[in-house]
Amino acid sequence: MEQRVPSARSSRSSAGPAILRLNEPCMGGTRAVQARAQSRHEGSPHPEGSLASHLRLCPRLRPKGCIFAVRAEPPPAGKRRSRAMSLSRRDLITASALLLAGPAGALRAADQGAAAGGKPIVLCWNENPYGPSPAARLAVSRAIADGCRYPDDDEVDALEGALAAHEKIDADSIVTGTGSGELLRALGLLYGGDGAEIICAAPTYEELPKYAALRGAALKPVPVDAQLRHDLPAMAGAVTERTRAIYLCNPNNPTGTALPAAAVRAFVAALPEHVVTIVDEAYMDFTVGEDLGSVADLVQGKRRVVVLRTFSKIHGMAGLRFGYAITRPDLAETLEDARMTTPNIYAVRAARASLDDKAFLADTRRRILASRTRITTELGRLGLKFAEPQGNFVFFDTGMPLERFTSLMQARNILVGRLFPPFATWCRITIGTEPEVASFLTALRALKAA
Ligand SMILES: Cc1ncc(COP(=O)(O)O)c(C=O)c1O
Known part of the structure; x- marks a missing residue:
């Protein structure tokens, strides 16, 4: 949405934007991002998952260059103003700084959108309109020229290391994904076969159950309780020897309710060993309450637990597509093999930067x-x-x-x-x-x- 991100153009001088042309071709990179713009969660296509909407890249992307709409300093008096000028890497970084606005920019853009009256206010996808963070925006703008490259092994390792440090866990317990949605789908396919039963709340986020059903799993949805929380006793009661996995969405989408961490721990501890517990903590960063929190440390025990996190929510990077799973190293290896893709270079760099943008x-x-x-x-x-x-x-x-x-x-x-x-x-x-x-x-x- 135009209104979701700050407009460098609109906040600049009335002289209008100058056009700064990059030296290096970047169409390949932009296409890669557009090609990877994932179908929107919950099934419908993302209307504008391109990087351009986040970075305020001018939509007129041309084969030999990428055009930013930013203000340039006025030309020295007496010199003819050029509309196109060459941009070095250093200039790019300077130009990138102009693209950074964070929450303040999101607010300004929302005001402008409302004033214009035309664009809808989109409150239906659980996105975070303040993101990506200034640091992530800068990282992506710097990465444009590297869009022709695969993410380097070293930088992926560095990101996994940073995520592991953040989670206080070993790096071989981390599996990155193109959004946590990809990992949920992979888990659904992994555990949904061979006549498996999958237990989940009703209603809940449907990605994993949907993909498990595609493999022929029998879904056992357990209605939420009177407070619209997961009904843990009823879910435990639904377990049979055919149950392969239980999906706990905590906090739950769509109800928003959360389970105390102690309740999740006790629930997992009481499950038979053949059951994998998948805890989706996409919204955990928004919880308030001392009894609420992550159970990621459970993966260090003997239990088969997978915890999922995403950069689409608190990090405001839904369009960039990055998430990760935390699990036992043996399960991590299996899950890694079940992924369909690997995260793109913009997501990798933005995630690394956003993690530190406290x-x-x-x-x-x-x-x-x-x-x-x-x-x-x-x-x-x-x-x-x-x-x-x-x-x-x-x-x-x-x-x-x-x-x-x-x-x-x-x-x-x-x-x-x-x-x-x-x-x-x-x-x-x-x-x-x-x-x-x-x-x-x-x-x-x-x-x-x-
Ligand atoms: C509970 C839950 N888990 C996972 C996701 C998927 O997030 P991602 O954008 O990382 O694929 C969503 C998206 O809305 C969600 O609500």
């Missing part, structure tokens, strides 16, 4: 949590029920058939989450930028008043 991560979390409270406060004031949100989204009862709510919101240019049966009147709303949240709440108040 200021961005803290700021993003603070903003999203503040907006989450703002939404739940308003839902409470309007008398609308909601599940306790622990992710970057809120699941709430609209009080009307979801289809009607969706179209009323759409009429106000706001896109909200789809139906999650059996919750026919409930809606999942992604926490966007502050102006986007304000627009959503204004629309919600208007609908309730009507």
Whole structure:
């Protein structure tokens, strides 16, 4: 979406942008990114998964060069202003700095989008509109010229090492993926065969169960409890000798609820040894509560546990596609062999940079949590029920058939989450930028008043 990222052009001088041309051809790299733009999670195609939308690359990419729309310093008086100039690597870094805006840029862009009135406010995919982080943006812009290369083994090793240090685990327990979605699919295919049973919550994130079903697995969905949490006793009760894997999405998408880490540990400890527990912690960075947290350390024990993480949420890199699994080294090897692809060079470099951009991560979390409270406060004031949100989204009862709510919101240019049966009147709303949240709440108040 144009409105999701800062426009270098719009924040610059009225003289308009100069065109800076790179020395090195970069179409190959850009194509590689576009080719790798994954189908959007939950099945539908990503409308604009290209790197260009994140970096504010000019859409007019030409065969022999890549064009950035940025402001150049005014030419010395008396000299003719040239619209095209050569850009060295050093210049590229300088130019890249102009592309960095982080959360402030996202807010400015959201304001401009709202003012323009044209583009929809997209609150349906659980994306983080503040990303990628300034450090990740810079890393990607620097990597453009290397788009003709495969990621270097050394840099992949370095990234895995950094992830391992972050997780306080050995590097041979890390498996990288083109988003954690790829790893979920691979796990579904790995464990879904041979008449396997797969247990999961209902509703939950469907990627793994869907792929397990493709291999012929019998799915055993266990309805969430009255608080819309995983019903762990019922899930344990569903285990048979044919159960190959249990998928725990914690916090759960779409309900947003989280299980205490101690409850997950006790659950895993009580499972028979033939069952693999797959814990999807895509939204763990947004949880609040001392009893909530990762169980990644469980992979160091004898139990067969796989924990999944993504850079699509707190890191705001959904379009760049990077995630990883943490598991026992023997399972890591099996999972690595089951991957269909390996992460692209932009994702590898952006992930490495984003991991260290602590200021961005803290700021993003603070903003999203503040907006989450703002939404739940308003839902409470309007008398609308909601599940306790622990992710970057809120699941709430609209009080009307979801289809009607969706179209009323759409009429106000706001896109909200789809139906999650059996919750026919409930809606999942992604926490966007502050102006986007304000627009959503204004629309919600208007609908309730009507
Ligand atoms: C619970 C959960 N796990 C995994 C993913 C996939 O994330 P990725 O973008 O890393 O493929 C999503 C995406 O929305 C999700 O909601």
